[in-house]
Amino acid sequence: MSTDRRVTGQVPGRSQAGPYPLGGLADGFVGRGAESFGKVAVLMGGSSAEREISLMSGNGVLAALLSQGVDAQAFDPAQRDLGELKREGFERVFIALHGRHGEDGTVQGALELLGIPYTGSGVMASAIAMDKTMTKRVWLASRLPTPRFVLLDADDQARERLRAVPDDLGLPLIVKPPREGSSIGITKVAGYSDIAAAVQLAARYDPDVLCEEFIQGDEVTCPVLGAGPSATALPVVLINAPEGKYDYQHKYFTDDTSYLCPSGLPSDEEREIQRIVVAAYRALGCRGWGRADLMIRATDRKPFLLEMNTSPGMTGHSLVPMSARAAGLSYEALCLYLLSTASLDSGLPPAGPQA
Numbered sequence: 503m504s505t506d507r508r509v510t511g512q513v514p515g516r517s518q519a520g521p522y523p524l525g526g527l528a529d530g531f532v533g534r535g536a537e538s539f540g541k542v543a544v545l546m547g548g549s550s551a552e553r554e555i556s557l558m559s560g561n562g563v564l565a566a567l568l569s570q571g572v573d574a575q576a577f578d579p580a581q582r583d584l585g586e587l588k589r590e591g592f593e594r595v596f597i598a599l600h601g602r603h604g605e606d607g608t609v610q611g612a613l614e615l616l617g618i619p620y621t622g623s624g625v626m627a628s629a630i631a632m633d634k635t636m637t638k639r640v641w642l643a644s645r646l647p648t649p650r651f652v653l654l655d656a657d658d659q660a661r662e663r664l665r666a667v668p669d670d671l672g673l674p675l676i677v678k679p680p681r682e683g684s685s686i687g688i689t690k691v692a693g694y695s696d697i698a699a700a701v702q703l704a705a706r707y708d709p710d711v712l713c714e715e716f717i718q719g720d721e722v723t724c725p726v727l728g729a730g731p732s733a734t735a736l737p738v739v740l741i742n743a744p745e746g747k748y749d750y751q752h753k754y755f756t757d758d759t760s761y762l763c764p765s766g767l768p769s770d771e772e773r774e775i776q777r778i779v780v781a782a783y784r785a786l787g788c789r790g791w792g793r794a795d796l797m798i799r800a801t802d803r804k805p806f807l808l809e810m811n812t813s814p815g816m817t818g819h820s821l822v823p824m825s826a827r828a829a830g831l832s833y834e835a836l837c838l839y840l841l842s843t844a845s846l847d848s849g850l851p852p853a854g855p856q857a
């Protein structure tokens with residue numbers, strides 16, 4: 503993980519963060535007795551491609567909760583059966599897992615069956631958000647802006663069929679596996695001759711391959727906290743990455759990407775991005791927290807939604823904590839807030855005999 507995520511100072515006349523309209527979101531948990539959370543498990547590690555990042559997120563969250571007096575312990579589902587959560591009397595779970603079997607609705611479903619409230623989105627929103635194509639379909643149905651796309655199943659991936667894709671989407675275009683994260687398997691395709699290799703690479707991670715119109719412009723990300731009508735966007739983070747560096751290595755292990763929060767975008771642009779991101783979050787039925795990635799088209803400054811992350815990175819250098827800090831919410835307060843929103847799709851834990 504890069505340790506050099508530079509947060510710039512404020513830019514005069516541009517979007518400024520704080521005091522920030524968190525709309526009372528932070529009330530109700532500050533000063534609350536940490537013991538009222540009961541015995542808490544921080545789920546971290548797991549078996550996805552993002553295991554290492556998850557361990558960093560989880561250890562950060564665990565240290566923050568312990569520092570606030572919460573009775574929290576680490577729990578790695580790659581090493582222990584989830585059923586132990588119930589047997590050992592855990593009352594709440596903080597999900598710090600990323601990717602498959604952590605962010606995709608499966609762990610959420612298991613916790614629903616166990617009746618243990620967990621942080622973040624429920625089963626359906628997690629499952630939809632894990633699949634970029636399904637997410638785009640929901641957004642398009644809600645008239646939210648997302649790049650035009652073509653989904654290629656195994657038959658469509660035959661070489662002679664691929665020529666139709668740039669005819670449809672133009673060049674350059676982006677090729678990605680729809681159910682991966684951390685920029686794994688993503689290629690920017692510049693010409694007809696490159697598309698076959700890009701599709702082959704993405705197909706190593708997912709049988710279906712998503713091709714998207716390339717949006718040239720600024721890249722931003724924007725977190726959301728809360729649920730339903732009280733969902734609130736945090737300040738936008740502007741990402742300055744070297745052109746064409748979408749790979750995992752650059753995202754997490756190099757220092758040549760910088761992050762600006764406050765973003766320095768004109769206030770009306772910042773507000774419009776926040777409006778779209780909250781609508782995108784609500785359209786998917788997310789709760790607790792999330793972080794949307796977007797591109798702003800250089801030609802007309804129109805924002806396009808790329809994806810919604812429902813269990814974003816939570817290391818001290820991650821983007822949600824960075825944005826929360828700009829809104830006046832410390833890392834510890836953010837962790838406590840998220841824990842306070844732990845819930846179940848089914849409402850209260852089921853009554854009846856305990857397992």
Ligand SMILES: Nc1ncnc2c1ncn2[C@@H]1O[C@H](COP(=O)(O)OP(=O)(O)O)[C@@H](O)[C@H]1O
Pocket residue numbers: 649676678682683684685686688714715716717718721748795797808809
């Ligand atoms: N349609 C697109 N146009 C321009 N850049 C894109 C596009 N899709 C993805 N990217 C670039 O690739 C990165 C990763 O894509 P994203 O869809 O966010 O997947 P993930 O973060 O899950 O790997 C983005 O942050 C952006 O830099």
Ligand SMILES: [Mg+2]
Pocket residue numbers: 684795808809
């Ligand atoms: Mg992304």
